[in-house]
Amino acid sequence: GENVEQHPSTLSVQEGDSAVIKCTYSDSASNYFPWYKQELGKGPQLIIDIRSNVGEKKDQRIAVTLNKTAKHFSLHITETQPEDSAVYFCAARGQGGKLIFGQGTELSVKP
Amino acid sequence: GAGVSQSPSNKVTEKGKDVELRCDPISGHTALYWYRQSLGQGLEFLIYFQGNSAPDKSGLPSDRFSAERTGGSVSTLTIQRTQQEDSAVYLCASSLAPTLTSTDTQYFGPGTRLTVL
Numbered sequence: 531g532e533n534v535e536q537h538p539s540t541l542s543v544q545e546g547d548s549a550v551i552k553c554t555y556s557d558s559a560s561n562y563f564p565w566y567k568q569e570l571g572k573g574p575q576l577i578i579d580i581r582s583n584v585g586e587k588k589d590q591r592i593a594v595t596l597n598k599t600a601k602h603f604s605l606h607i608t609e610t611q612p613e614d615s616a617v618y619f620c621a622a623r624g625q626g627g628k629l630i631f632g633q634g635t636e637l638s639v640k641p
Numbered sequence: 642g643a644g645v646s647q648s649p650s651n652k653v654t655e656k657g658k659d660v661e662l663r664c665d666p667i668s669g670h671t672a673l674y675w676y677r678q679s680l681g682q683g684l685e686f687l688i689y690f691q692g693n694s695a696p697d698k699s700g701l702p703s704d705r706f707s708a709e710r711t712g713g714s715v716s717t718l719t720i721q722r723t724q725q726e727d728s729a730v731y732l733c734a735s736s737l738a739p740t741l742t743s744t745d746t747q748y749f750g751p752g753t754r755l756t757v758l
Protein backbone atom coordinates (compact mmCIF):
# COMPACT_ATOMS: atom_id res chain seq x y z
CA GLY A 531 0.00 0.00 0.00
CA GLU A 532 0.89 3.65 0.06
CA ASN A 533 3.60 4.43 2.57
CA VAL A 534 5.95 7.28 3.52
CA GLU A 535 9.03 6.72 5.65
CA GLN A 536 10.61 9.70 7.43
CA HIS A 537 14.00 9.99 9.13
CA PRO A 538 15.26 10.89 11.64
CA SER A 539 12.52 10.76 14.27
CA THR A 540 14.38 13.30 16.41
CA LEU A 541 17.00 15.86 15.44
CA SER A 542 18.91 18.23 17.66
CA VAL A 543 21.04 21.01 16.20
CA GLN A 544 22.80 24.13 17.43
CA GLU A 545 21.35 27.49 16.46
CA GLY A 546 22.79 28.54 13.12
CA ASP A 547 23.45 25.00 11.92
CA SER A 548 21.55 23.30 9.12
CA ALA A 549 18.93 20.58 9.54
CA VAL A 550 18.01 17.93 7.00
CA ILE A 551 15.00 15.62 7.13
CA LYS A 552 14.57 12.84 4.60
CA CYS A 553 11.53 10.95 3.31
CA THR A 554 10.90 8.11 0.92
CA TYR A 555 7.58 7.18 -0.62
CA SER A 556 6.22 4.03 -2.18
CA ASP A 557 3.60 5.15 -4.71
CA SER A 558 5.32 6.07 -7.97
CA ALA A 559 2.13 7.90 -9.04
CA SER A 560 2.52 10.47 -6.25
CA ASN A 561 2.95 13.94 -7.75
CA TYR A 562 2.76 16.34 -4.83
CA PHE A 563 4.92 16.49 -1.71
CA PRO A 564 4.16 19.02 1.03
CA TRP A 565 6.00 19.62 4.28
CA TYR A 566 4.15 20.66 7.41
CA LYS A 567 5.37 22.16 10.68
CA GLN A 568 3.37 21.37 13.81
CA GLU A 569 3.84 23.27 17.03
CA LEU A 570 2.54 21.95 20.32
CA GLY A 571 -1.24 22.06 20.54
CA LYS A 572 -1.70 23.34 17.01
CA GLY A 573 -2.65 21.88 13.66
CA PRO A 574 0.00 21.30 10.99
CA GLN A 575 0.99 24.36 8.99
CA LEU A 576 2.26 24.09 5.43
CA ILE A 577 5.80 25.46 5.13
CA ILE A 578 6.77 24.41 1.62
CA ASP A 579 5.65 21.99 -1.07
CA ILE A 580 7.00 20.61 -4.32
CA ARG A 581 5.33 19.11 -7.34
CA SER A 582 6.76 16.29 -9.38
CA ASN A 583 7.68 18.44 -12.37
CA VAL A 584 10.49 20.19 -10.46
CA GLY A 585 13.54 18.87 -8.62
CA GLU A 586 14.12 21.65 -6.12
CA LYS A 587 12.29 24.56 -4.55
CA LYS A 588 13.57 27.18 -2.15
CA ASP A 589 11.88 29.71 0.11
CA GLN A 590 14.30 31.80 2.17
CA ARG A 591 15.92 29.42 4.70
CA ILE A 592 13.87 26.42 3.63
CA ALA A 593 14.44 24.24 0.60
CA VAL A 594 13.03 20.95 -0.60
CA THR A 595 14.58 18.54 -3.10
CA LEU A 596 12.86 15.73 -4.96
CA ASN A 597 14.36 12.68 -6.66
CA LYS A 598 11.48 10.93 -8.43
CA THR A 599 13.61 8.09 -9.71
CA ALA A 600 14.69 7.14 -6.21
CA LYS A 601 11.36 8.22 -4.68
CA HIS A 602 13.17 10.40 -2.15
CA PHE A 603 12.50 13.95 -1.03
CA SER A 604 14.21 16.04 1.62
CA LEU A 605 13.70 19.21 3.65
CA HIS A 606 16.67 21.47 4.29
CA ILE A 607 16.57 24.26 6.86
CA THR A 608 19.59 26.55 6.95
CA GLU A 609 20.66 28.99 9.68
CA THR A 610 18.30 27.33 12.16
CA GLN A 611 16.71 29.42 14.89
CA PRO A 612 15.08 28.39 18.19
CA GLU A 613 11.65 29.17 16.71
CA ASP A 614 12.24 26.44 14.13
CA SER A 615 11.84 23.91 16.96
CA ALA A 616 8.71 21.86 16.21
CA VAL A 617 7.60 18.57 14.71
CA TYR A 618 7.96 18.40 10.94
CA PHE A 619 5.93 16.05 8.75
CA CYS A 620 6.53 15.12 5.15
CA ALA A 621 3.68 13.83 3.03
CA ALA A 622 3.02 12.42 -0.40
CA ARG A 623 -0.24 12.78 -2.22
CA GLY A 624 -1.95 9.44 -2.63
CA GLN A 625 -4.95 8.30 -4.59
CA GLY A 626 -7.95 10.61 -4.41
CA GLY A 627 -5.96 13.51 -3.05
CA LYS A 628 -5.43 12.20 0.47
CA LEU A 629 -2.03 12.86 1.98
CA ILE A 630 0.08 9.98 3.24
CA PHE A 631 2.20 11.32 6.09
CA GLY A 632 5.55 10.32 7.45
CA GLN A 633 5.88 9.64 11.16
CA GLY A 634 7.30 13.08 11.92
CA THR A 635 10.64 14.53 13.02
CA GLU A 636 10.96 16.39 16.28
CA LEU A 637 13.47 19.17 15.63
CA SER A 638 15.12 20.88 18.57
CA VAL A 639 17.27 23.95 17.93
CA LYS A 640 19.48 24.77 20.91
CA PRO A 641 20.42 28.41 21.48
CA GLY B 642 -10.41 35.18 5.48
CA ALA B 643 -10.82 32.72 8.33
CA GLY B 644 -8.99 29.42 8.29
CA VAL B 645 -10.32 25.95 9.01
CA SER B 646 -12.06 25.83 12.38
CA GLN B 647 -12.93 22.81 14.49
CA SER B 648 -15.07 22.33 17.55
CA PRO B 649 -14.85 21.44 20.29
CA SER B 650 -11.14 21.97 20.85
CA ASN B 651 -11.18 19.36 23.61
CA LYS B 652 -13.65 16.59 24.35
CA VAL B 653 -13.57 14.19 27.27
CA THR B 654 -16.08 11.37 27.20
CA GLU B 655 -16.76 8.07 28.84
CA LYS B 656 -16.27 4.75 27.12
CA GLY B 657 -19.39 3.73 25.25
CA LYS B 658 -20.71 7.24 24.64
CA ASP B 659 -21.16 8.76 21.19
CA VAL B 660 -19.30 11.94 20.16
CA GLU B 661 -19.64 14.41 17.30
CA LEU B 662 -16.73 16.48 16.05
CA ARG B 663 -17.32 19.46 13.78
CA CYS B 664 -15.25 20.99 11.01
CA ASP B 665 -15.83 24.31 9.25
CA PRO B 666 -13.66 24.46 6.14
CA ILE B 667 -12.34 27.57 4.44
CA SER B 668 -15.13 29.21 2.48
CA GLY B 669 -15.18 28.01 -1.12
CA HIS B 670 -13.08 24.91 -0.52
CA THR B 671 -14.78 21.93 -2.12
CA ALA B 672 -12.54 19.20 -0.70
CA LEU B 673 -12.51 18.27 2.97
CA TYR B 674 -10.38 15.66 4.71
CA TRP B 675 -10.40 14.10 8.16
CA TYR B 676 -7.20 12.75 9.71
CA ARG B 677 -6.40 11.22 13.09
CA GLN B 678 -3.21 11.82 15.05
CA SER B 679 -2.47 9.51 17.94
CA LEU B 680 0.02 10.55 20.62
CA GLY B 681 3.48 10.86 19.12
CA GLN B 682 2.33 9.48 15.78
CA GLY B 683 1.92 10.76 12.28
CA LEU B 684 -1.37 11.67 10.73
CA GLU B 685 -3.66 8.86 9.62
CA PHE B 686 -6.16 9.50 6.80
CA LEU B 687 -9.79 8.76 7.68
CA ILE B 688 -12.13 10.08 4.98
CA TYR B 689 -12.29 12.53 2.08
CA PHE B 690 -15.22 14.60 0.80
CA GLN B 691 -15.59 16.18 -2.60
CA GLY B 692 -18.58 18.43 -2.15
CA ASN B 693 -21.11 16.42 -0.16
CA SER B 694 -20.01 13.02 -1.39
CA ALA B 695 -17.27 10.84 0.08
CA PRO B 696 -15.33 9.10 -2.70
CA ASP B 697 -12.81 7.68 -0.24
CA LYS B 698 -13.78 6.29 3.15
CA SER B 699 -10.97 3.79 3.22
CA GLY B 700 -9.35 5.15 6.37
CA LEU B 701 -12.32 4.83 8.72
CA PRO B 702 -11.11 2.28 11.30
CA SER B 703 -14.46 0.65 12.02
CA ASP B 704 -18.19 0.96 11.42
CA ARG B 705 -18.40 2.98 14.63
CA PHE B 706 -16.94 5.88 12.66
CA SER B 707 -19.02 7.87 10.20
CA ALA B 708 -18.92 11.32 8.68
CA GLU B 709 -21.19 13.55 6.70
CA ARG B 710 -20.99 16.87 4.97
CA THR B 711 -23.93 19.10 4.19
CA GLY B 712 -24.26 22.06 1.88
CA GLY B 713 -20.74 21.48 0.65
CA SER B 714 -19.43 23.13 3.78
CA VAL B 715 -19.59 21.92 7.40
CA SER B 716 -18.64 18.34 8.14
CA THR B 717 -19.33 16.22 11.20
CA LEU B 718 -17.33 13.17 12.24
CA THR B 719 -19.30 10.87 14.53
CA ILE B 720 -17.82 8.14 16.67
CA GLN B 721 -20.34 5.77 18.22
CA ARG B 722 -19.73 3.68 21.34
CA THR B 723 -16.33 5.26 21.90
CA GLN B 724 -13.41 3.10 23.01
CA GLN B 725 -10.22 4.14 24.79
CA GLU B 726 -8.21 3.48 21.63
CA ASP B 727 -10.23 6.23 19.92
CA SER B 728 -8.38 8.80 22.05
CA ALA B 729 -6.44 11.01 19.66
CA VAL B 730 -6.40 14.41 18.00
CA TYR B 731 -8.82 14.55 15.10
CA LEU B 732 -7.72 16.98 12.41
CA CYS B 733 -9.70 18.40 9.53
CA ALA B 734 -8.24 19.93 6.39
CA SER B 735 -9.74 21.59 3.34
CA SER B 736 -8.55 22.51 -0.13
CA LEU B 737 -9.90 24.12 -3.28
CA ALA B 738 -9.51 20.83 -5.17
CA PRO B 739 -11.92 21.33 -8.06
CA THR B 740 -11.00 17.91 -9.41
CA LEU B 741 -9.79 14.66 -7.94
CA THR B 742 -6.44 15.12 -9.67
CA SER B 743 -5.78 18.51 -8.13
CA THR B 744 -2.66 19.08 -6.10
CA ASP B 745 -4.12 22.01 -4.20
CA THR B 746 -2.70 22.76 -0.78
CA GLN B 747 -4.52 21.28 2.19
CA TYR B 748 -5.01 23.68 5.07
CA PHE B 749 -5.47 22.18 8.52
CA GLY B 750 -7.59 23.21 11.44
CA PRO B 751 -6.32 23.18 15.05
CA GLY B 752 -7.85 19.78 15.76
CA THR B 753 -10.11 18.30 18.41
CA ARG B 754 -8.39 16.43 21.21
CA LEU B 755 -10.60 13.49 22.16
CA THR B 756 -10.03 11.65 25.42
CA VAL B 757 -12.05 8.53 26.15
CA LEU B 758 -11.98 7.53 29.81
